Amino acid sequence: MNNFKFQFEWMDGGPPTKVAEHQATWCQLSIVIDNVVVTRHEDRRLQTVKQAVMIPLYPLAEWVAVNWWCLQNEGRNRRPENLRRFSQRHNLRYAADGYSLPSLMMEVGDGHVVLEWSPASSPFQHAAFLEQGGALMEREIWLVEIRRLVESVLERCQSVGLNNTLLEEEWQAISGLGLDEERFCQAAGALGIDPFGISEQDAELIAMVGDHLLPAESELKRDFFSVAALGQLEAQAHWVVDRIATPSGFEATLNFMPTDFDTSSTSTPWEAGYSAARKARQLMRMTSPVEMLELGRLAKNDPDKFMESPSAQALTPNQTQMPFEGLVSHRSELEFILSPRSKMRTDNWRFTFSRAVYDCLVRGGQGESATLLTKSHRDRQRANRAFAAELLAPEAGIRQLLGKTTPGEDDISWVAEHFGVSDMVVRHQIENHRIASIVS
DSSP states (O other): OOOEEEEEEEOSSOSOOSOHHHHHTEEEEEEEETTEETTOEEETTTTEEESOEEEESHHHHHHHHHTHHHHHHOOOOOSHHHHHHHHHHHBGGGGOTTSOOOEEEEEEOSSEEEEEEEOBOOTTOSEEEOOOEEEEEEHHHHHHHHHHHHHHHHHHHHHTTOOSOHHHHHHHHHHTOOHHHHHHHHHHHHTTOOTTSOOHHHHHHHHHIIIIISOTTOHHHHHHHHHOOGGGHHHHHHHHHHHHHSOOSEEEEBSSOOOSOOOTTOSSHHHHHHHHHHHHHHHTTOOOTTOOOOGGGTBSSOGGGGGGSHHHHTOOOOSSOOOEEEEEEEOSSSEEEEEESSOOOHHHHHHHHHHHHHIIIIIGGGTOSEEEEESSOSHHHHHHHHHHHHHHSOHHHHHHHHTTOOOOHHHHHHHHHHHTOOHHHHHHHHHHTTOOOOOO
C-alpha cells in the first residue's frame, strides 16, 4: 500500500523539563505504516491500550538529522558485533532519549526501504508496544516523510524563538552541500560513519578510494562501499581494482541469448530474480522442476569443474578480509569473467556462478563493465541471490520433493544434495516461499 506517516499534534504545556527544545516540541505522535499503527501500545500504568505516544519530537528529528547519511546509504551488516551499532543508527527506538518509541528498523535499498517493527517494552517506561510486522516502502515516500518530520520540528522551534539548535546546525550543513561533498557523505554513510564527525585521516582515505581508485558514479562503487570496512578500505579497493585491470578466474560464454529478461514490471528485487530464473530454465528446456541443473547447460567451458582446475587451486585466501563473493568482468552480452574471492566448496561455487549469470543477463548490457557480488541488501544483490536460488533449487521442485512432509534438518540436507546447493539455500527457499514450517 506504501503509506508511511508521522502523525503528530503539538501540545502546549507539556511536563516540566530543563530542555527548551523538548518543552517546545511536546506532541501526541502516531506512526502509521500501511494502515498499521506502529505506536499502538499498552499503558501499563493505566492498564489501557492507546494508539499514540506523548513525547517531545525534537530528539527524534535530531536523531534523523545526525544519522541522515547512514539512514540513506548503510546496509545491514549481519555480523553480531556490528548489529547493535547498526541498530543505533537505524532503529527508531534509539531516538527516544528516555521517552517511549517503538522498535522500528529502517533499512534502505536502491528503490525501496524495508521497515520492520516488533513488540518492545522497558521496565523503566509505562508503554509496552504491541505491533509486529513489516513493509516494503518506496524509498521516495519514506524520504519525503522523514524530511517533513525534521523540517516541521525546525519550524516549531523557530516559532517559539529557539534558534541555533544542534538540529538547525546539522540540517543547514546537510542542505548546503555541493555534489562532490554529497558523494563523499554517501560513501561515509554507507560505511556507517557520520561524515561530519570523521577524522581528517579517514576522510582523506574515503575520498582517495572513492575519487581515484574506483570507477566514478558506478554501480560497482556503490556495491563496494555498502560492504567495505574502513580499517581495510584501501586493501579491499585494490583487490577490486586489480581484478578489473587483470581479470582472472572462470571465462564464461553463455549458451543462450539474454532475451526476454525484462524484469521492470516486477515489484520487488527478489521477484525479478525469481522471474528471470524461471525464464532461464524454460530457455534451457528444463521442464521438470526437480531436475538438477548442470552448469554446462548455462555456459561453455564446463563451469561445474572449475573448482578442480589449476586456476582455482591457485586461489589463496587474502590476508585482508574481503567482503565480496567475486567480481564479474563483462565482456559482451554473452561473455564474462568471474573472479571469485577464493577457492570455495562446489555448492557455493554453483551459487556464486549463477549470481554472475544473472548480472550478465540482466545487468551486463546496462553500461557496467564490472559488477561485484556481495552479501549486501542492495536491490541487485537481492535479485541475483534470488535468481541463483530459484535457478538451482526451484520452489516448485522443493515442494514436489517434500510433498506434505514437515521438513527437518535431514530433509533439508537431502533436498540440498539433490539440487547441488547448500542447506542454507534450501532453507531460505522454504522460508521465503512459505513452502512449509521447518522443524527446529
